Amino acid sequence: MSKCKVIAVANQKGGVGKTTTTENVAIGLARNGKEVLIIDFDPQGDLTACLGWKNNDALENTVSTMLDDYINDKDIRYASLILKHEEDVDVIPANIELADFEMRLVSVINREQVLSSCLEPLRNRYDYILIDCPPSLGMLTVNALSAADQVLIPVQAQYLPAKGMTKLLQTINKVQRKINSNLTIAGVAITLADMKTNLAKSTIETIRDSFGRNIRVFDSVIPVATKAGEASISGKSIYSYAKDSKVASAYSLLTDELISSGKPKQRNDFER
Numbered sequence: 001m002s003k004c005k006v007i008a009v010a011n012q013k014g015g016v017g018k019t020t021t022t023e024n025v026a027i028g029l030a031r032n033g034k035e036v037l038i039i040d041f042d043p044q045g046d047l048t049a050c051l052g053w054k055n056n057d058a059l060e061n062t063v064s065t066m067l068d069d070y071i072n073d074k075d076i077r078y079a080s081l082i083l084k085h086e087e088d089v090d091v092i093p094a095n096i097e098l099a100d101f102e103m104r105l106v107s108v109i110n111r112e113q114v115l116s117s118c119l120e121p122l123r124n125r126y127d128y129i130l131i132d133c134p135p136s137l138g139m140l141t142v143n144a145l146s147a148a149d150q151v152l153i154p155v156q157a158q159y160l161p162a163k164g165m166t167k168l169l170q171t172i173n174k175v176q177r178k179i180n181s182n183l184t185i186a187g188v189a190i191t192l193a194d195m196k197t198n199l200a201k202s203t204i205e206t207i208r209d210s211f212g213r214n215i216r217v218f219d220s221v222i223p224v225a226t227k228a229g230e231a232s233i234s235g236k237s238i239y240s241y242a243k244d245s246k247v248a249s250a251y252s253l254l255t256d257e258l259i260s261s262g263k264p265k266q267r268n269d270f271e272r
């Protein structure tokens, strides 16, 4: 078995912090000495832009090239796809060309598993591969979940997410049953929390009460912070843009929690 952990960052609700979380957790893992690959799997190409490739429509080789090569039985030229970010992470970028992916898959056998097949040869090169999903539960997200060992779910602390979560958990469950029995939920990361408001406090409490029994809800809560958006615009992680900020500490703690979640639990019950 490979040591690599593939993590899909998914939530079909838009603007909950998927891309920002993918970027900062990935670079957080790299800062912990891990070999990390980030895959932008959203035709909006936000992650690619946040990492500094603003003019991503001009990129010749993207995740879309990789999928096309696989679909057309060509050799995938990984070396020409992978970009290097200055903060020690590798990136497979995306742009609008990914938008008609579903159409291109129509006649493909095992179309839910195209991404998974493309990533197989990369698993022995990295400790972690993070996939930033688009805000939908369509074929892109299903491909990401099929390729993943774990799913990380960012949930914003600004409204009650119960309804959207049910649909997401149903999709995860379906993928687990039919395609990828290996998939587990890494946990829920609470994002965009404005702790000055009662709404944020009560939403966080509700999330912990309603999901916490079955799903891990990470202790680290990502606060609303203008610096988070500014860091993305600057093409840097929050650690190099504003290393002493609360939001940098929160992402650093979330990264630690994610790393330790992979370790075997202590079996104190044996000692009783």
Ligand SMILES: Nc1ncnc2c1ncn2[C@@H]1O[C@H](COP(=O)(O)OP(=O)(O)OP(=O)(O)O)[C@@H](O)[C@H]1O
Pocket: 013, 014, 015, 016, 017, 018, 019, 020, 021, 042, 046, 133, 134, 135, 191, 192, 193, 222, 223, 224, 225, 226, 228, 229, 230, 232, 247
């Ligand atoms: N902690 C934060 N504080 C303030 N703004 C944030 C924070 N995290 C993210 N943002 C901003 O909120 C917006 C949405 O964040 P992001 O793009 O990460 O969400 P997303 O879930 O990836 O969105 P989409 O569904 O469109 O892909 C962006 O403008 C981002 O810069």
Ligand SMILES: [Mg+2]
Pocket: 018, 019, 020, 042, 046, 047, 132, 133, 134
């Ligand atoms: Mg996004």
